[in-house]
Structure formats: C-alpha cells, structure tokens
Amino acid sequence: MKLLVCAKQVPDSTVRVKVAADGRSVDVSAITWAISPYDEYAVELALERKDQDPATTVAVVTVGPARARDALRQALAMGCDEAILVTGQGADTASGLGLARALAKVVEDVKPDLVLCGRQASDDDQGFVGIALAEVLGWPHVSSITKFAPADGGTDVWKETEGGHEVWRASGPAVLTVQKSEKEPRYPSLPGIMKAKKKEIPERDLASLGVDLAGPALEVAKMEPPPARGGGKIVKEADPAATAAELVRLLRDEAKVL
Amino acid sequence: MIAPTSGLGILALGLVWVVGWGLFAWRAWQLYRYLRVGRNEDRTRYPLRRIRDELVVYLGQRKLLKRPYLLRGIAHAFIFWGFLVITVGTVDLFLSGLLGVRLPGTGTALFVWSVDLLAIAVVLSIALAVVRRLSFPPPRMHVALDGYLILGGIALLMITLLLFETAGLVAGVAAEGFAVPPLAALVTAIWPAPFPGESASAVFAWSWWAHLVGVPAFAAYLPQSKHLHIVTTLPNVYFRSQRPRGALDLIEGIEDRETFGAGSVRDLSWKQLLDGYTCTECGRCSDQCPALATGKPLDPQKIVLDVRDQLLREGSRLVGDAADRGTPPARWVPTKTEELWACTTCAACVEACPVTIEHIDKIVDMRRWLAMNEGDVPPEAQRSLTNIERAGNPWGQPPDTRADWARELGVPTFAERPDAEYLYFVGCAASFDRRNQKVARALVQVLRAADVSFAILGIEETCNGDPARRIGNEYLWQTQAQANIETFGRYGVKKIVASCPHCFNTIAHEYPQLGGKYEVVHALQLVQRLVADGRLVLAAAAGARGRGEGPPSTSASTQGTSSGFQEKETVAYHDPCYLGRHNQIYDAPRDVLDAVPGVERVEIEPHHRERGFCCGAGGGRMWMEEKVGQRVNHRRVEQVLATLDDGGPRGRGEGIPSTSGSIPKKVASGCPFCLIMLDEGVGAKGVQDTVQPVDVLELVAARLPADSRGGPE
Numbered sequence: 001m002k003l004l005v006c007a008k009q010v011p012d013s014t015v016r017v018k019v020a021a022d023g024r025s026v027d028v029s030a031i032t033w034a035i036s037p038y039d040e041y042a043v044e045l046a047l048e049r050k051d052q053d054p055a056t057t058v059a060v061v062t063v064g065p066a067r068a069r070d071a072l073r074q075a076l077a078m079g080c081d082e083a084i085l086v087t088g089q090g091a092d093t094a095s096g097l098g099l100a101r102a103l104a105k106v107v108e109d110v111k112p113d114l115v116l117c118g119r120q121a122s123d124d125d126q127g128f129v130g131i132a133l134a135e136v137l138g139w140p141h142v143s144s145i146t147k148f149a150p151a152d153g154g155t156d157v158w159k160e161t162e163g164g165h166e167v168w169r170a171s172g173p174a175v176l177t178v179q180k181s182e183k184e185p186r187y188p189s190l191p192g193i194m195k196a197k198k199k200e201i202p203e204r205d206l207a208s209l210g211v212d213l214a215g216p217a218l219e220v221a222k223m224e225p226p227p228a229r230g231g232g233k234i235v236k237e238a239d240p241a242a243t244a245a246e247l248v249r250l251l252r253d254e255a256k257v258l
Numbered sequence: 259m260i261a262p263t264s265g266l267g268i269l270a271l272g273l274v275w276v277v278g279w280g281l282f283a284w285r286a287w288q289l290y291r292y293l294r295v296g297r298n299e300d301r302t303r304y305p306l307r308r309i310r311d312e313l314v315v316y317l318g319q320r321k322l323l324k325r326p327y328l329l330r331g332i333a334h335a336f337i338f339w340g341f342l343v344i345t346v347g348t349v350d351l352f353l354s355g356l357l358g359v360r361l362p363g364t365g366t367a368l369f370v371w372s373v374d375l376l377a378i379a380v381v382l383s384i385a386l387a388v389v390r391r392l393s394f395p396p397p398r399m400h401v402a403l404d405g406y407l408i409l410g411g412i413a414l415l416m417i418t419l420l421l422f423e424t425a426g427l428v429a430g431v432a433a434e435g436f437a438v439p440p441l442a443a444l445v446t447a448i449w450p451a452p453f454p455g456e457s458a459s460a461v462f463a464w465s466w467w468a469h470l471v472g473v474p475a476f477a478a479y480l481p482q483s484k485h486l487h488i489v490t491t492l493p494n495v496y497f498r499s500q501r502p503r504g505a506l507d508l509i510e511g512i513e514d515r516e517t518f519g520a521g522s523v524r525d526l527s528w529k530q531l532l533d534g535y536t537c538t539e540c541g542r543c544s545d546q547c548p549a550l551a552t553g554k555p556l557d558p559q560k561i562v563l564d565v566r567d568q569l570l571r572e573g574s575r576l577v578g579d580a581a582d583r584g585t586p587p588a589r590w591v592p593t594k595t596e597e598l599w600a601c602t603t604c605a606a607c608v609e610a611c612p613v614t615i616e617h618i619d620k621i622v623d624m625r626r627w628l629a630m631n632e633g634d635v636p637p638e639a640q641r642s643l644t645n646i647e648r649a650g651n652p653w654g655q656p657p658d659t660r661a662d663w664a665r666e667l668g669v670p671t672f673a674e675r676p677d678a679e680y681l682y683f684v685g686c687a688a689s690f691d692r693r694n695q696k697v698a699r700a701l702v703q704v705l706r707a708a709d710v711s712f713a714i715l716g717i718e719e720t721c722n723g724d725p726a727r728r729i730g731n732e733y734l735w736q737t738q739a740q741a742n743i744e745t746f747g748r749y750g751v752k753k754i755v756a757s758c759p760h761c762f763n764t765i766a767h768e769y770p771q772l773g774g775k776y777e778v779v780h781a782l783q784l785v786q787r788l789v790a791d792g793r794l795v796l797a798a799a800a801g802a803r804g805r806g807e808g809p810p811s812t813s814a815s816t817q818g819t820s821s822g823f824q825e826k827e828t829v830a831y832h833d834p835c836y837l838g839r840h841n842q843i844y845d846a847p848r849d850v851l852d853a854v855p856g857v858e859r860v861e862i863e864p865h866h867r868e869r870g871f872c873c874g875a876g877g878g879r880m881w882m883e884e885k886v887g888q889r890v891n892h893r894r895v896e897q898v899l900a901t902l903d904d905g906g907p908r909g910r911g912e913g914i915p916s917t918s919g920s921i922p923k924k925v926a927s928g929c930p931f932c933l934i935m936l937d938e939g940v941g942a943k944g945v946q947d948t949v950q951p952v953d954v955l956e957l958v959a960a961r962l963p964a965d966s967r968g969g970p971e
Contacts (some may be wrong), residue, residue: 016656030658095551112528184637187644190518190630190733 001053001150003046004112005060005080006103006130007039008066010123017133019223019228026123026223029105035071038118042178044185045148046116047079057081061106065092066184067199078189083199084110088206095215105209107137114155115204119144119177127177134175142168146181259426260433261355262463262951271355271470278474285481286489292573299527301497308496311614316495321612325862326373327493327542329391333383337412340383340857341488342651345417347373348473355470360433367437374423374441377416386412398541398550398559405539405851406424408485411476418469421902425462428453460905490536491613497529498614503605504840505767509732519626519730523569524576527625533615534566543607543617548872548894549600553887556600558607558617564590579904588624598624599636602890603728603877604835609868614798625730639729642881650720651686652881661716663688663695667702671716672749680705680784681751683765685758686721687930693937694930700959701757701781707962708794710784712755718745721856724760729878736772739764743774755954757781759836759929760876766841775830780837782928782954786846789853796823796961798855823960826856831954832894832936833870834929847928847954854957861927862901871897875931895939897951898925904948922950926957 011017011026012034020027035043046115050056060075062068064088072083086102094102107115116138116209126186134141146165147158154171160179188196206213235241252258263271289331313665313822314320319338322331334847347369350361363369387409395401424442426432426449445452452459480486487494509518520526543558544550550557565587572584588594607617626636635643645654661671664684672678682705688698711851742765746754754761754776766778779787788794831851837843844867851859863869874890884890904924927933 012648014645014654014656016658032657034648184640186642187629187633187635189633190512191516192633193733194513 001049001056001057001114002078002110002112003058004107004110004115005039005042005046005058005075006115006117006133007043007060007062007071007075008036008118008121008123008129009033009062009064009068010036010121013037013122017225019225024220024223029241033067033070035074036118036123037188038120038122038178038180040118040175040185040201042116042118043181044081044177044183045145045181047186049148050079059110059112061085061086061103061110063087063091063094063102072160072201073196073199074188076201076243077193078186079188079192080243083201084204085200086203086206086209088208090213091206091232094206094213096126098130098213099129099212100136101211102206102213103129103133104206104207105138105211108134114148114170114173115139115175117175117177119179130175130177137175138171139175141175141177142170143177144177144179146179148176148232149185259422259436259462259466259617260431261358262431263468264353265442266877268356270351274471275352275356275474278476281478282474282481288573289481289486291577292569293528293531293535295524295528295569295573295576296408296528296531297524297531299497301529304500307500308498308599311495311498313493315498315612315614316492318612319612319636321614323660326869330387333386335413336376336379336383336935337387340416341412341662343369343376343955344416347419348415348469351466351470352473354433355466365433365436370439372438374420375440377419378441380411381416381420381788382953384416385393385410387861396541398544398557400539400541400559402539404483404485407479408483411472411479415469415472415476417501418472422462422465422469423457425453428458429462431459431462438716441660445607446729461681484537484539485678487536487613488536490532494529494532494536495614497532499529499616499619502767502841503608504763504836505771506727507619508768508771509626509736512733513900517627518630518732519628520588520620520623520628521586521631522576523565523587524583524823526565526587526620526626528621530616531565531569533620534562534569536613537562537566537615538613539563540612542612543615546610546891547604548602548604548606548870548874552890552893554597554600555886556597558601561597561617561620562615564594569726573826586624586627587620589629594624595628595634596886599626599639599882600879600886602835602872602874602879604872605834606869606872609839610716622640622728622730624729626732627730629730630733633759635729635731636882638883639878639881642878643726643729643731643734646721646726646738647708648934650724650738651690652721653686653690655690657720658717660684660689660719661714662756663771664702664714664716667699669702670713671718672713672751673709673716673718675713676749678711680710680712680751681720681746681749681754682712682714683754683756683758683761684714685756685930687758687934689719691930694953697930697933697953697955699952701755703959703962704785704788704794704955705755708788710788710793715745715749720745722764724764724842725878727764727879727882728876735764735768739769739772743767743769743772746774748777752776754778754961755781755784757928757953759834759841760931760936763836763840780843781847782837782847782850783843785955785958786849789850795963796841796855796958798961806914823957824952826854828858828860828902828924829924829952829957830860830862830949831866831899832862832873832925832932833866833878834927834932835870835872837928838870839868847926850954851956853924856961856962857957860901865897873927873929873932873935875935880931882933889939891935891939892942895936895943895945898936898949899943899945924950924952924957926952926954 012032015031038240046058050058058080059082060072060080061084062071066087069085074084076083084106084237120127131141142157143157145157146160149156153167153171155175157168157170159166159168235243235247237246319335322334324331347364350364353359391401420441423439424445427446429440540557548559566591568587575582576584586600586804600634601621603618605618642652647657650657684698688694720741721738722742723735727735754765759780762780802888829851831848851857871894872890875893925936933951935954939948940951
C-alpha cells in the first residue's frame with residue numbers, strides 16, 4: 001500500500017502569536033514552526049499502517065516556503081519514507097483551492113492508494129484543503145477518521161461521530177481527513193532524526209505544476225487578539241455558607257448575572 | 259597446634275585445596291569473561307579517593323554501620339572482620355599442614371586472641387542472622403536457601419576452629435612457642451577433660467580436617483552464590499563512580515552513533531555488570547525506594563539482579579559471538595519498561611547500598627535506549643520533551659513570557675547589566691509556575707536586601723535539560739545544555755545561583771562534561787553564606803504577612819498557595835533529593851532556617867537527611883502520570899503530617915470542620931518541584947489548614963527588614 005500524507009507547517013502551539021503591523025496577518029519574525037497537530041496525527045496513522053505492514057510506503061508532501069522543509073524533516077524522522085517539498089513563488093500566499101490543485105498534481109505523480117490530511121490546520125482552522133483536494137481529484141472523501149485498515153475490496157475507515165463511530169468502506173483511492181486519536185503521534189527516535197537529517201528532500205517548483213493558485217474572492221480583512229483577561233477574585237469567608245452568600249451577592253450585584 | 263598431616267594426608271590436603279580453588283578460579287574466569295562483554299569505562303582516576311573508599315567503605319564497613327540497620331550492620335562487620343583475620347589463620351594452618359611452615363606472627367598472643375574472640379563474635383553474629391531470618395525477616399530481603407547454606411558454612415568453619423583448638427590443647431599437640439588459644443584455655447581450666455576417654459586426638463584431627471576441607475569447599479561454592487560479594491565488593495568499591503553523584507554519564511559523539519543507551523548487556527559498562535555480581539540481595543535499596551513503598555512495579559534490587567541474571571544467561575552466547583547482541587535489558591521482562599519509568603532517580607537506593615552499587619545509571623541507560631532508539635516514552639513525558647524542544651520549557655508555555663514574573667520587580671537581565679556578579683538561573687518552574695514565581699520573587703528580595711549584584715537571562719534562558727536527560731533523551735539535554743552554555747559564554751558568566759536543585763545540579767555537575775565550568779551555588783547555600791557574613795540581617799516577622807497578598811485578613815492567608823507568616827512558627831524541613839542525597843547539601847538549608855527569627859525547625863522522623871523521602875517528581879516523574887499505587891507525594895505529606903500534627907485542627911480530609919483563622923504549620927523545601935508536589939498532596943488530602951508547604955526562601959523574605967524589601971510587586 002502506498003500512502004501520501006499532506007502536511008502543513010504552522011506556528012507551534014507554544015508560540016504566543018502576535019498580529020503583524022498590517023493588522024491582517026501574523027507576525028512571523030520570531031516563530032517556532034511545527035507540523036500542524038492534525039497532520040501529525042495523519043502521519044502517525046500512516047506510520048501505524050506501515051508498522052503492521054512493512055511493505056507499506058509513506059510519502060509526505062507540503063506546499064509552502066523553504067522553511068517548510070523542517071516540517072518534512074520531522075515527518076521523515078518519525079519514519080516516513082520520502083518527502084516532497086513544493087515551493088517557489090506564491091507558495092505561502094496560495095489560496096486553499098490553489099493548494100488543493102497543486103497537491104492534486106503531486107497525487108497524480110505519486111499515485112498513492114490513499115491520501116491522508118489533518119482535518120484542519122491549526123493556524124487558520126479552515127478545514128478546507130483536504131476536502132477540496134478530494135473534489136479536484138474526483139475522489140471520495142471521509143472526514144474525522146481515527147483509524148483505517150485494508151478490507152476485502154478496499155479500505156475500512158473509522159469515522160468519529162458523536163458518542164461513537166461509523167465504519168465506511170472505500171473501494172478505491174480516497175482522501176481521508178484525520179481527527180485526533182488516542183494514540184499520540186510518535187516521538188522520533190534519535191537514529192530516525194539523524195537519518196532524516198541526511199535524507200534528500202526533492203523540491204518541486206510550484207510554478208512548474210501549472211495550476212491556478214487563486215481561490216474564491218475572499219481575503220482576511222482584519223486580525224485581532226482576544227481581549228486581555230481581567231484578574232480573578234477568590235471568595236473565601238469564615239465558613240462555606242457565608243462564602244456561598246457572598247458569592248451570590250457578587251454575582252447578583254457586581255456581575256449582574258443572576 | 260601441630261598439623262595432623264603426614265604422607266598421604268599431605269597429598270590429600272593439597273589435592274582438596276587445588277580442586278576447590280580450581281573450581282573457584284574456573285568460575286571466576288568465566289564470570290570475568292562475561293564481564294568483559296560490557297563496554298569499556300575508565301574507573302581508575304582519583305586513586306587516592308578510591309583507596310580512602312576501600313578503607314572506609316570496605317574495611318570500615320561504613321555503609322553497614324548505619325541506621326536503620328545498625329544491629330545487623332554490627333553483626334555483619336564482625337563476620338567480615340572475623341573473615342579477614344581468620345583467613346590469615348587458615349592460610350597459616352594450610353601451610354603448616356602441607357609444608358610444616360607457619361606464617362610469622364600467628365603464634366603471638368595478639369593474633370591467637372584475635373582469632374578466638376572474632377570466631378566467637380562470628381558465631382554469635384550468625385546466630386543473630388539465622389534467628390532474624392527465621393522469625394522476623396526484613397521485608398525486602400531475598401531470603402533463600404543460599405543464605406542459610408552460607409551462614410551454615412561459616413558457622414561450621416568457626417565451630418571446627420574452636421573445637422580443634424580445644425581438642426588439640428587437651429591432646430597435647432600445641433605447637434611450641436604458640437600462645438594458648440584463650441577459649442581452649444578457659445574450657446580446659448573449668449573442665450579439664452571435655453572429651454570422653456582418649457578421644458581428644460581424634461576430635462582434634464576430625465575438626466582440623468573439617469576446617470581445612472571446608473575452606474576450599476566454601477571457595478568452590480562461593481562464585482555460584484550471592485556470597486561472591488566477599489570477593490567482588492573489593493573491586494566494586496574501588497571502582498565506584500567518582501563523578502558527583504548527581505551527574506549522569508555523558509554520551510560522547512552522540513551525532514555519530516547508531517545506538518544509544520543500553521540496547522544490550524554489551525552496552526552496560528563492565529562496572530555496571532560487576533554491580534550485578536556484587537549484589538548480596540540484602541534488600542536495603544528496596545526498603546528505601548519511594549516507588550516500591552507506594553506500590554509501583556519498580557524494585558531497585560530487581561533492576562540489579564535482572565542485569566546479573568541476564569548476563570549469566572546470555573554471557574556464554576555473547577562471549578562466543580561478537581555479533582550477538584542478546585535481549586535489550588529494557589525488554590528483559592515484559593513489565594520492565596513500567597519498572598524503569600517508575601524511578602524518580604531519588605538515589606535512596608544508591609545511598610542505602612552497602613556495596614556501592616549504582617542503580618540509577620542502569621535505569622537511565624535503559625531509559626536512554628527506550629527514549630532515543632525506540633522513541634518509546636510515556637506519552638505525557640513525550641509531550642514535555644516536545645515542549646522543551648519547541649518552547650524551551652516542559653510546560654510548553656510561550657518562551658517569550660519566561661521573564662514576565664520579574665517585570666514588576668524590575669529585575670535586570672544580563673544584557674542590561676553585563677557586569678553583574680551572579681547569574682540567577684531562574685529555571686522553568688520559577689519562571690512559569692505561578693506558585694514558584696513567588697519563590698523567585700522572594701529570592702530577588704533577599705538578594706537585594708543583601709546587596710548582591712545579580713541579573714537574569716530573561717527570555718534568553720532555556721530549560722537546563724535535566725528532565726530530558728533523566729527521561730533518557732540525552733540528545734535533547736545536550737542541545738539544551740549547549741544553548742545555555744553558549745548564552746553564558748556570550749555574557750561571560752562566571753558565578754551562577756539557582757533556586758532549583760535540578761538546575762543547580764545539572765549546571766554544576768553536568769555542564770562541565772560539555773565544557774561549561776562555572777561557580778554554581780544553590781540559593782540556600784548563598785543565603786547561608788550571606789547570613790554568616792552578616793550581609794543579610796533578618797528581623798522578627800512581627801505582624802508579618804505574605805508579600806503581595808493584600809491585607810493580612812485572617813482566613814485568606816491560610817490557603818495553600820498564599821503565604822501567611824507568623825511571628826513564631828513550626829517548620830519541618832523536607833530534603834529535596836537533588837540538594838540532599840545527590841549533593842550532600844543537608845546543612846545549608848537547615849542553617850538558614852535556624853537563622854530565621856521565630857522559626858522552630860523540626861525533622862521529619864525518620865525520613866530526613868540521607869533518608870529523606872522523595873516528593874515523587876524527580877527523574878522526569880514530574881511529567882508523567884502516576885496511576886499505580888499511592889502517589890509518592892501523598893505518602894510524603896502523610897509523613898509530614900505525622901511529624902507536625904499534634905492533634906490541632908484537622909482539615910476537611912479528616913471529616914472535622916476546619917477552624918478558621920488557625921495557623922498552619924509549615925513544611926519548607928528548597929525545590930520548586932517538591933513545592934508543587936507537596937502543595938498537590940496537601941490539597942488532595944484537604945489538610946491546608948494543618949500544614950502549608952513553602953520554600954525556605956519565602957520564610958527568609960518574610961523577615962527582611964522593612965526598608966530593604968524594595969521593589970514593587
């Protein structure tokens with residue numbers, strides 16, 4: 001089985017994001033970058049398949065600026081077999097639909113049996129590219145999956161639902177968008193990191209794919225950080241009854257929520 | 259006595275000794291060859307210290323003559339000293355039987371008396387040991403047939419010795435010029451004919467032979483049993499680690515290696531394998547282990563014995579085939595990884611071991627293999643490692659908020675004040691954990707009051723790497739350490755003060771492995787010095803209250819995280835493992851507490867100083883879930899309560915309503931992780947009104963003269 005994981009490099013979740021001077025983008029001057037968490041789960045899911053069936057190969061692709069190479073290195077260190085970087089003019093400004101069109105070209109070359117994407121990227125939370133990729137390819141798509149396994153005549157896919165899951169069967173190639181699962185993405189082993197450091201990552205010029213990078217006429221108009229939180233208040237009186245009474249008084253008279 | 263040997267007897271004696279000692283030598287050679295499959299490690303530096311250790315630990319039996327094992331320690335010491343002296347006597351007897359020559363000095367009254375008195379002491383000690391095993395065996399001791407065989411064998415040797423001396427005296431075979439053995443003299447004085455008829459000569463000959471055949475028989479049995487420690491302790495003590503105890507071994511050339519840590523017994527050093535041969539299965543390490551005491555699957559004695567058993571089972575295979583790597587020690591038994599991850603690296607086992615076995619190094623080497631080769635780390639711990647990698651702190655807090663705690667105090671950074679004498683290495687806990695930020699602020703106030711010139715690195719500081727190293731990710735530790743060393747170098751840092759024992763330990767003892775050498779002190783050592791030099795003067799905490807806590811309201815100040823300080827208060831001191839056992843800093847914190855006006859210091863009996871009980875957070879355990887057994891910090895809080903609780907107001911946990919406005923006693927530590935763990939334990943037990951965890955620095959800061967407190971909060 002051949003698997004292709006689409007990954008996106010995003011600001012690491014430990015970074016405190018600041019709005020850039022233009023008021024409509026993120027200040028990227030001092031940011032630690034990482035693979036988007038759902039994409040990391042997608043890599044993990046693909047590698048678990050490889051653990052069970054060593055004949056499986058896992059490729060990982062990203063479209064992005066040159067720094068996105070680090071995200072691919074991380075995926076290689078985790079155990080992916082190959083990585084493809086699509087970069088060049090427009091790689092960090094392409095629309096979601098444009099990204100999907102570019103990824104579709106890579107899919108046509110790699111010819112995977114399944115494509116896995118995170119269900120959404122943690123920077124813009126659009127959850128768009130995976131679904132759009134299925135649309136461009138004309139492939140079926142299942143969202144929020146936590147598990148997949150080969151089955152008679154195709155692949156069984158576990159889709160998370162409210163309070164349970166559904167099992168879908170894909171009879172041919174499909175795009176799966178991956179939900180967080182119980183199994184945490186693996187920590188790369190040190191030999192894996194060292195091997196990944198030496199591995200060649202082929203680069204493809206985005207322009208050479210000849211796709212339209214524009215998308216629907218939408219743009220970010222404004223970005224604002226959430227308002228700063230005020231200090232909390234600890235209510236503690238002489239005994240629990242008095243504490244409760246004081247709390248009710250505060251909620252009614254000061255906060256006016258009762 | 260004149261030896262009862264002649265003709266064939268002499269030949270038989272020689273033959274028995276050659277066979278017995280031959281069997282010993284053959285097995286010893288085999289064990290030595292197994293040992294050599296271990297990796298090389300130079301343990302020869304500091305020969306003078308090593309000789310001193312032999313005198314103190316081996317000859318002086320220092321690690322045995324200690325509570326809580328004092329009585330059995332004395333018994334062991336007599337058996338050991340008896341063994342040393344009587345061995346000389348036995349060699350003398352052998353030579354007299356074989357060649358008719360005597361060793362010089364064995365006829366003197368001093369020697370003869372020593373042999374007899376020690377032989378009696380040995381018999382009594384063995385009686386004690388047998389009674390103890392039969393009627394009140396120590397909980398963790400591995401009581402097996404082997405032990406009785408050994409005790410029986412030694413007793414037989416002693417009894418035959420005393421018997422042939424007495425019978426020989428009666429039979430008139432005393433050698434000329436030899437002092438009369440005192441026990442024989444005493445027995446014959448009371449009872450001139452202790453043996454019926456003419457049997458004295460026969461009794462003499464039989465017991466003499468039993469003694470002289472017993473010795474080589476014992477020698478042949480020795481290397482098959484745990485009693486081999488009488489041979490291996492000598493080198494095991496000599497080659498003990500002379501690194502500071504808190505320092506782990508460096509993996510050199512880590513970028514060029516293919517395997518890391520112990521993927522095979524071959525990857526354990528020969529000294530670690532020698533530890534296995536030396537273990538006497540006494541169980542002292544296990545008795546002291548906080549993980550085992552609270553129901554975890556870890557048993558430090560088993561860690562050592564598993565390595566030994568694996569070596570004995572795989573040894574001949576590994577010797578025969580250089581390509582064979584055998585089983586990874588971390589996979590020796592299916593539950594092994596759970597054992598390994600349960601360790602807090604508190605060093606209670608290392609401290610307790612009478613034969614200087616190094617348990618932690620083995621556990622960390624096995625963890626290294628799991629963490630770096632297999633990437634198999636408990637998921638929560640893995641998250642903290644990823645956080646260190648990406649954010650420079652295990653909490654995963656935004657790195658640019660690292661110095662927020664210091665902003666209102668206006669603490670200068672080295673960039674702002676490059677001529678500062680001390681670098682205050684704040685550490686992640688005091689930088690990001692709200693409770694410990696108060697401790698950092700307390701230290702700043704104290705240093706300012708004593709007019710110490712210091713600065714911090716601000717957001718240029720990054721995790722010292724200690725949790726990564728102890729979890730087994732040596733690579734991440736080296737990365738973190740190098741980053742800090744580079745930053746220190748950029749500012750020409752020479753002196754460092756740390757309020758966290760983990761920062762202190764790794765910077766002081768482990769950074770030198772990567773070339774970072776500084777004068778490092780823990781904050782409480784510095785404060786001790788400042789008090790002693792008169793640079794820091796403390797006042798009574800009259801009407802004292804927590805700093806920055808608002809008005810001194812009666813009840814608000816008794817919450818777990820606030821600090822209400824009283825004029826007089828009882829404070830129990832909790833030894834952090836990385837100050838105490840790992841660095842032998844027991845007195846500085848106590849001196850500081852004693853210098854704080856109004857503090858009455860108490861010890862948490864019997865778990866203080868060398869026997870301090872871990873809070874449960876060391877060895878990366880802070881970052882792992884603790885689901886099996888009782889939580890270590892809860893056990894520690896129980897011990898603290900047992901010391902402090904004098905029947906005063908109890909907390910909710912005991913079902914008795916708390917009395918508002920009551921004054922909690924305090925348990926003070928010098929470690930941010932101990933503080934977090936004690937706070938959690940106190941909260942979980944609902945005893946906030948009985949005991950309040952604090953850092954010693956907070957007690958000091960609350961007694962600063964009003965004019966020197968300085969700086970807004």
